[in-house]
């Protein structure tokens with residue numbers, strides 16, 4: 001399988017090259033040149049299989065030129081062995097025809113572990129074979145950073161630096177980033193907000209001397225390998241409620257559009273998905289866009305669902321690429337217009353987006369109300385992001401198509417909001433109950449590209 005850039009001007013790469021690079025050199029995002037399709041019978045045969053086996057069958061066509069079958073089977077097995085639930089992604093019923101897909105049983109309690117644990121193993125195998133090493137730098141509003149540190153800590157072919165906004169992540173998120181003792185992981189508390197961290201990261205990628213000098217690699221959701229890993233649970237969940245013999249819909253709490261874009265690829269692969277519903281908080285650029293108001297940046301307003309406090313949704317570029325008929329130069333032009341505030345989506349592209357996507361927006365009060373209501377009526381405590389999904393999923397649920405809402409984090413990762421809504425304190429799972437006793441290790445650093453690059457150069461292993 002070859003990988004191409006959404007902006008049409010970067011070289012075609014193999015899966016392994018696209019994964020090790022992250023961002024394309026034309027500023028675009030990598031996608032497979034063709035989307036593989038699974039037949040009705042192949043999908044039906046997934047029902048009841050272990051998660052790892054489904055993962056292997058769904059992802060294999062995307063990676064086959066870069067790994068042997070046995071290598072990839074071993075990678076998948078190692079990726080998910082540390083999960084705290086045998087089903088990996090268990091599903092539970094919320095209401096008539098409404099199900100909750102629990103994606104928070106990984107080591108850092110958010111769905112990002114599904115992709116990051118896999119990517120850690122993929123990097124390690126690929127780099128060993130090349131006898132090479134890379135420097136991973138990531139920007140995080142909390143969950144990506146902890147998942148990346150957990151996935152790469154102790155691997156000898158990588159150094160990991162995570163930039164997070166000082167004082168703006170939850171205590172659990174911070175401790176998950178600052179307590180691992182491995183010498184190849186480095187938490188950097190930047191004096192700035194998440195957008196500053198993301199901008200600094202982009203600047204490092206555009207500084208080609210630095211980029212090539214430290215062999216910079218990115219693991220934010222612009223990396224296609226992350227999207228790939230997330231396709232799997234759409235299949236495992238859908239077959240468990242009757243696909244491919246019936247249609248299913250999904251509601252996805254969305255920030256950077258990575259998770260729901262994986263659902264779009266699952267649909268294009270042949271999974272009979274009826275609707276893909278984007279659920280946003282008050283930072284609703286995606287909801288406004290899908291409602292026909294164009295894609296225009298606003299100011300990010302901090303919310304109780306901080307992992308979705310995003311105004312520029314990087315993976316939406318991938319959806320636009322298909323909506324615009326795989327026209328890379330059209331996408332490049334839109335992204336240029338975005339620099340000066342935003343753009344209107346053409347009528348044809350809007351129709352293409354509406355064939356797959358719906359959307360809803362949830363206020364802070366509605367989020368708290370949904371946490372409370374969910375505890376009282378069915379499914380126990382849920383995190384604020386998951387609550388946003390549940391509210392939008394209820395609004396879009398129909399009598400004939402099962403709705404599956406993605407629960408993206410464990411409630412204990414956001415204890416303040418959960419306790420405020422429900423009056424109950426969500427306990428950490430016992431396997432990490434000593435998190436508050438472990439010593440922390442972090443470097444506070446100015447929001448300054450030179451300072452960040454110097455720090456990174458000075459701390460990579462030779």
Ligand SMILES: *Cc1c(COP(=O)(O)O)cnc(C)c1O
Pocket residue numbers: 110111112143144221253254255256257258259260307308385408409
């Ligand atoms: C990252 C994250 C999201 C948003 O996912 P995207 O792929 O960026 O759309 C939602 N909820 C939680 C808990 C997250 O960590």
